[in-house]
Amino acid sequence: MILLLGRRLLLMVPILLVVSFLVFGLVVAVPGDPAITLAGDNATPERIAEIRGQLGLDDPLAQQYGRWVGGVVQGDLGASLFSGRPVATSIAERMPVTIGLATLSMIVALLISIPAGIIAATKRGRWPDRVATFLASAGLAMPSFFLGLVLVLVFSLQLGWLPATGYVPFEVDPVLWLKHMILPAITLGAAAAAETTRQLRSSLSDVLQQDYIRTARAKGTRAGSVIVHHALKNAAVPVVTVLGFQVAFLLGGSVIVEQIFALPGLGGLAIRAVIDRDIPVIQGVVVFAAVLVMVVNLAVDLLYGWLNPKIRTA
Amino acid sequence: MTDTGSLEQRPGRPLEADPWSTFTGPAVAADQVVAVTSFRRFLRRFAGQPMAVGALAVLVVLVLAAIAAPRIAPFDPLAQDLQDTLQGPTSEHWLGTDELGRDVLSRMLFAARVSLVAAAQAVLLAIALGVLPGLMAGFLRGWVDAVISRITDAVMSFPPLLLAIAIVGVFGPSLTNAMLAVGVIFAPRFLRVTRGAVLAAREETFVEASRSIGTPVLRIIATRILPNILSPLLVQTSLALGFAMLAEASLSFLGLGVQPPDASWGAMIGRAYRFLAQTPTLVVFPGIAIAVCVLAFNILGDGLRDSFGRDTRGAGR
Amino acid sequence: MTAIAAPATLALDVEDLSVEFVADRRWVRVVDGVSFSVRRGETLAVVGESGSGKSVTNLAVMGLINAPQGRITSGRVLLEGTDLRALERRALEDVRGNRIAMVFQEPMTSLNPAYRVGDQIAEVVRRHRGVSRSAARARAVEALDHVGIPQASSRARAYPHEFSGGMRQRVMIAMAIACEPAVLVADEPTTALDVTIQAQALDLLRQMRDDLGMALVFITHDLAVVADIADRVMVMYGGQAVETAEVHELFAHPRHPYTEGLMRSMPQVGLRGRRLASIPGQPPRPTALPPGCRFAPRCPYALPKCDVPPPLVDVVPGHATRCVRADELVLRGPR
Numbered sequence: 001m002i003l004l005l006g007r008r009l010l011l012m013v014p015i016l017l018v019v020s021f022l023v024f025g026l027v028v029a030v031p032g033d034p035a036i037t038l039a040g041d042n043a044t045p046e047r048i049a050e051i052r053g054q055l056g057l058d059d060p061l062a063q064q065y066g067r068w069v070g071g072v073v074q075g076d077l078g079a080s081l082f083s084g085r086p087v088a089t090s091i092a093e094r095m096p097v098t099i100g101l102a103t104l105s106m107i108v109a110l111l112i113s114i115p116a117g118i119i120a121a122t123k124r125g126r127w128p129d130r131v132a133t134f135l136a137s138a139g140l141a142m143p144s145f146f147l148g149l150v151l152v153l154v155f156s157l158q159l160g161w162l163p164a165t166g167y168v169p170f171e172v173d174p175v176l177w178l179k180h181m182i183l184p185a186i187t188l189g190a191a192a193a194a195e196t197t198r199q200l201r202s203s204l205s206d207v208l209q210q211d212y213i214r215t216a217r218a219k220g221t222r223a224g225s226v227i228v229h230h231a232l233k234n235a236a237v238p239v240v241t242v243l244g245f246q247v248a249f250l251l252g253g254s255v256i257v258e259q260i261f262a263l264p265g266l267g268g269l270a271i272r273a274v275i276d277r278d279i280p281v282i283q284g285v286v287v288f289a290a291v292l293v294m295v296v297n298l299a300v301d302l303l304y305g306w307l308n309p310k311i312r313t314a
Numbered sequence: 315m316t317d318t319g320s321l322e323q324r325p326g327r328p329l330e331a332d333p334w335s336t337f338t339g340p341a342v343a344a345d346q347v348v349a350v351t352s353f354r355r356f357l358r359r360f361a362g363q364p365m366a367v368g369a370l371a372v373l374v375v376l377v378l379a380a381i382a383a384p385r386i387a388p389f390d391p392l393a394q395d396l397q398d399t400l401q402g403p404t405s406e407h408w409l410g411t412d413e414l415g416r417d418v419l420s421r422m423l424f425a426a427r428v429s430l431v432a433a434a435q436a437v438l439l440a441i442a443l444g445v446l447p448g449l450m451a452g453f454l455r456g457w458v459d460a461v462i463s464r465i466t467d468a469v470m471s472f473p474p475l476l477l478a479i480a481i482v483g484v485f486g487p488s489l490t491n492a493m494l495a496v497g498v499i500f501a502p503r504f505l506r507v508t509r510g511a512v513l514a515a516r517e518e519t520f521v522e523a524s525r526s527i528g529t530p531v532l533r534i535i536a537t538r539i540l541p542n543i544l545s546p547l548l549v550q551t552s553l554a555l556g557f558a559m560l561a562e563a564s565l566s567f568l569g570l571g572v573q574p575p576d577a578s579w580g581a582m583i584g585r586a587y588r589f590l591a592q593t594p595t596l597v598v599f600p601g602i603a604i605a606v607c608v609l610a611f612n613i614l615g616d617g618l619r620d621s622f623g624r625d626t627r628g629a630g631r
Numbered sequence: 632m633t634a635i636a637a638p639a640t641l642a643l644d645v646e647d648l649s650v651e652f653v654a655d656r657r658w659v660r661v662v663d664g665v666s667f668s669v670r671r672g673e674t675l676a677v678v679g680e681s682g683s684g685k686s687v688t689n690l691a692v693m694g695l696i697n698a699p700q701g702r703i704t705s706g707r708v709l710l711e712g713t714d715l716r717a718l719e720r721r722a723l724e725d726v727r728g729n730r731i732a733m734v735f736q737e738p739m740t741s742l743n744p745a746y747r748v749g750d751q752i753a754e755v756v757r758r759h760r761g762v763s764r765s766a767a768r769a770r771a772v773e774a775l776d777h778v779g780i781p782q783a784s785s786r787a788r789a790y791p792h793e794f795s796g797g798m799r800q801r802v803m804i805a806m807a808i809a810c811e812p813a814v815l816v817a818d819e820p821t822t823a824l825d826v827t828i829q830a831q832a833l834d835l836l837r838q839m840r841d842d843l844g845m846a847l848v849f850i851t852h853d854l855a856v857v858a859d860i861a862d863r864v865m866v867m868y869g870g871q872a873v874e875t876a877e878v879h880e881l882f883a884h885p886r887h888p889y890t891e892g893l894m895r896s897m898p899q900v901g902l903r904g905r906r907l908a909s910i911p912g913q914p915p916r917p918t919a920l921p922p923g924c925r926f927a928p929r930c931p932y933a934l935p936k937c938d939v940p941p942p943l944v945d946v947v948p949g950h951a952t953r954c955v956r957a958d959e960l961v962l963r964g965p966r
Contacts, residue, residue: 018468026484126699141609143560143580145567146601149587153594211740218693218735219755219806220728223720233745252475256564260587270476271568274483286472286480293471309745309790334895337931339911 008301012294019290020072023283024065030279068283077284082276087284090269095288097167097265101188101257102250104181108189109196109246116193117200117239118227124205132197139194144253148187148260155183165262184261188253192246199242204235237307244300248293359621366617369610376607380426389417391424392575400593409599412582413589418596421577422603428578429607432493432571433558437551439497440558444504445547449535451505452512459509466502474499475564482570489562489578492571496561500554507550511543545622549615556611563604579604641709642813642846643692643731644668648706650684650691653699654918661917662688663870664705669846669863671813674837676861676878677850678893682914684870685850689816692848693733694723711813729759732807734836736819738799742791749775749787752806759810774805777842778835797828801835808839815840816848821856833860854897854965858882866890869915869925872943876950882964886952888930891962924954932960 035051036043052058056067071078077087120132156164162183168176207213208231216230217223255267266285273281360366379386388408395415402410409418451462469477478495485491515538563580565571572578577585579600586596650662662684669675677685690696691703694715708715710731715723735741743751752771756762762770768787775783778801791799800820807815817836821829837860840847849860857864857878864881866874866889874887885891892910912929915921921928923938930937936955943953954960 014464015467015471018465019471022468022472026480030484137609137612138605141556141560141607141612142605143563143567143583143601143608145564145580145583145587146597146604149583149590149597150601153590153597157591211735211737212743214695215735215741215803215806216743217695218727218733220724220726220758221754222724222758230743234743248471248473249475250473252473252477255475255479256568259568270479270483274479274487274570277483277486279484282480282483286476289473289476290468290471293473297471307745310792333931334892337911340928 004305005298005302008298012298015294016291019287020065020069023287023290024068026283026286027064027068027279028061030277072287077287078280080273080281081278087281090281091266091284091288094264094266094269096169097263098251098254098258098267100170100177101181101184101254101263101265102247104185105189105192105250105254106243106246108185109192112189112193113196113200116197117204118232120197120201121204121208121235122227124201129201133201136194136197136201139190140198142190144187144191145256145260147190148183148257151183151187152260165260167263180261180263184257184263187260188250188257191253192243192250195246196239196242200235200239203238204231207231207235210234233307237304240300240303240307244297247296248289251289251292356621360617363617363620365613366621369613369617372606372610373614376426376610377430379423380430383420383423383427387417387420387423389420391416391420391577393417400589400596402593402595410593410595412586412596418582418599421582422579422600425577425579425582425600426603428489428572428576429559429562429580429604432489432562432578433555436493436496436558436562437500437554439494440500440504440554441547441551443497443501445508448505448508449512449539452509452516453531453535453539462505463509466505469498470502475561478561478565479568479570482565487570487573489566489572489576492562492565493558495565496558499561500558503554504547504550507546508543511546512539515539515542545618549619549622552611552615552618556608556615559604559608559611640670640711641668642671642711643848644707644709645688645692646707646709648688648691648708649704650687650696650701651704652687652701652917658702659917660704661870662691665865665867665870665872667865667872667875669814669848671844671846672840673862674840674847674849674860676857676864677848677867678852678854678857678864679867680852680910680914682916683867685867686818688867689733689818689848689850693727693731693816694718725759728755728807728812729810730812731814731816732810732812733816733818734800734803734807734820736822738796738803738823741803742799744791747788747790748794748802752787752802752809755806756809770809771805774809775802777808778802778805778839780805797824797832800824800828800832804832804835804839808843808845811843812845814846814848816850818850819852820849822851822853829856836860854893866893869920870917871925871953872951873926873953874951875943880947880950884950885962885964886946886950886957886960887926887954888932888956888960888962889926891964892929894963894965897965932956 035048035055035057056064059067068078075088077091079086080090116132116136120129120136123129152164155162163180164183167180170177204227208227213226213230216226221230251266254265255270257263258265258267259271266289269281270285272278273285393416395411397415398407398411399413399415400411401407404410407417407419409422412418412421447462451459478492478499481495481498482488482491485494562571562578563583566578566580567584569581569584572581574581574585582600583597586593586600590597645668646666648662648665649660651658651660653659665684665688667675667677677688679685687696687701691706692708692715694708696703703716706716710726713726715726718726742748749768749771752774753764753767756767756770757764760767760770772784772787775787780786780798780801786794791802794802800823804820815836820836821832824832833856836847836849839845847860849857851857861878863877864875865872866881866887868889874881874885874890876886881890882894885894889910896909910929915925915928922940924930924933924941927933927937934956939955941953941955943951944957945951946957
């Protein structure tokens, strides 16, 4: 198991390297001069040159890259071109909102997809399967912002059950936090639920055809236990892969959902930065998200080891 | 068939009292050896899926409507009528009017052009960026494969929408930049599909044979491998069109895609959601249009996959 | 063992069993009125080519035929006097793995890859005996030891992929005998194994049958194995029993052309290198059965009168065949 962890960590090194190239490349690719943007409309050439010097924009690219990566490794993601605040601080402030949203969405997705996938796989070809499959396809096709707006329309504007926008930190009031988060979490989790349902349906129906399921039934194992005990653990491997991918989608999708529900998360930070062309903030958010996704994928790999003993001992 | 007398008609062979030795068994019925070309099999299987056929029909109608938008749109999509804003559906404006009194149906017809063309551009870019390296990685293997695969892993470890937003953020909000970003995001999918298909095709004996008799690599790729990866690519293209449409809608919703006065369906929702309480239809109609269109692409993709797939249905015990 | 005290009772008595499956949206009969019985301590071999219905028959006996793809349309399955077909699903689950157990053909895929083999055996013990976890573990180790797995207590903690094919089949047998069933159904248990391992597996099954006084139903396509293990034989073709006899009687005096054909295709000692004679043609598909005798199209003895479905009749007491020419033909056993 330790060996597996070590191998996976080693594999991450080249990927991280490429990620850093790509993100640093964003700066190089910026059309125009950030110093001019920063200096404002009436800046003198001297003022612009001064800013260029401060930002180190006149140094060779390799030196700029080295400086940037050195900072990132120490947790220094630079400072906003506008507010001057350290990017890492802004991210740390907003991270709980986004991670809370993504976690809750994942829970929503699992609460929907596990029963739906099991029903679809065990009733394959019959109407419960058709309904679940159609809903899953529709869930995948529905743009999250559209679903979010429909939910707001129904549950906030019409029924008045839940707040349409706003945020209360979990530490302040967990119940209010949940009330504000439930619609965003459903909005964000719907597509993940749909994708996971499809994957679980297909892998579970494959597993249910396997000889060892027949063995379990021949042993007199209860029908429910055959599915929960014998089938699900084996069917989980491809599902977990999909869940790993879903984390990336959830982090991306949270940008939109945070916008609709006015949640003060990383998404809002990213949008603000994009509109301001605040490159260090964009870089910081992207790097943070990519590393987060990689950490999740690492966890997924380790989960494989538990699910599939072959990998662990091989 | 049961004529055991034929034994005597074969001189020079010792006679045995064993009817099995000359028995040839039943004639094979002609209907058991049906030869169907793969394309006809594909058509027959595709036609057997009403959902997929329906999805294709929906898409054809949509494309035709988008092409014919200038002719069939009841109003000028940009014509404002400030006397008649934020209407729900009426007999004059079937789908209502927006905050500037523009006809929603006409705007949606023109927006269909933007949405469809944008999705197509993004997917074409993704194919252009993904297929060649995928071919190289799958065919050459070794360090080329390793390098390409690491780059793919890296691109795929970015949350897709966030990467698109970052790219748009650097190059500035515009439809072209948004589609560039979406194309970059989807390239790894095509790369992986191509690489996987090439690896599978390599295993086939005819490729081995071609290599061993010294056929040039490019020729093997063109004549043997490309035809084999065409079907997975087509499936992926259909699915990617759906996702690209969603991605474009998301970016335009955020105001990072198509810029006013042009609109895509996503951009229409982005403008309309401030009026959600007054005129929810402004959000609902473009939303349904996106959902139906993406659903159609997905169903078509699944249908294509099932029609291309090798027959995996077991004969039963 | 109680089995020795009452050797005369039938452990398993199957009567007029018919099974249908869905093919092309209609029900197709794949097992047609099959009857057989086995006593404790006895081995019945069910022989036939693949597609003859021999496996489906025994899956039906186990209650492993599922709606909506398959259904049992008629018959009684008496296990120690209880009709399994009359049982509710949960009651049937209580019997499976407990009073009747099954060993499958594919040892490589029949064990759950995600769990330790000891736990998989312990599961069946806990399920049917309701004993504690540790007692079930101990019983699992005992069963593994009984089937000849060395260092059973440490091997119980290993996963299926850490065993060879032959050892996995031993694990499957250990799982099947863990609750000391009255009937063990073995579906081609040696087919997937190397020849040298096959003999060991047969020995093991025979030993288990004798140790536990089980009735053994042994499904195979290989007559050579039949001669080795069976007391009685049922030959199946096209979903029907075509010949049943005591094993020596069958080999000495086969009374159905299909049985003769199978015997001709047995590999023969001392005749290595001779081309194996096989029966020409393919077994009939259940969707397209011949109207009369189902074997007639492949039968070198077929006559026009074979176009009428033949009944299964006793030619001598204890030896039945489904051939209208049984009395006029002189068939040969293996030469």
